[in-house]
Amino acid sequence: MNRLFDDQSDRRIRFESEAVKVILSFCEQRRWHNIAQFEIDQIPDEDRRQKLQLLSGQSEDVVMIDKAISTRAKELEKRGIQAFDALHLACAEDGADVFLTVDDKLLQQALAIEDLQVSVNNPVVWLIKEGRA
Secondary structure (H helix, E strand, O other), X not given: OHHHHOXXXXXXXXXXXXXXXXXXXXXXXXXXXXOOHHHHHOOOOHHHHHHHHHHHOOOOOOOOOOHHHHHHXXXXXXXXXXXXXXXXXXXXXXXXXXXXXXXXXXXXXXXXXXXXXOEEEOHHHHHHHOOOO
């Protein structure tokens, strides 16, 4: 969701921002759920954090980090995924249908993990692929 606040003069960033807006609108209509609250809470820029909290709303779906998720995150980290991203992926495996990211490195690393239990994609590609754009 941070993509919305990046420099929109780059075409790719602008496309990804628009995709995020569409996804957030579906979340707002309760057709999809947004479980990114943990990530939003970690944003150091208070103004950006508050704007994202308003955009995302409060999700009814909360993934509690338990021993199994923590263990899985450590496994993913051993495979080269950054710690914070590994925790996000492990949480997503606990019931999300898709994990969306604009981080190309994370996307490629995640796609290389054969036993990953969640679909991973770029928001633009995912909307097009799923016929939702």
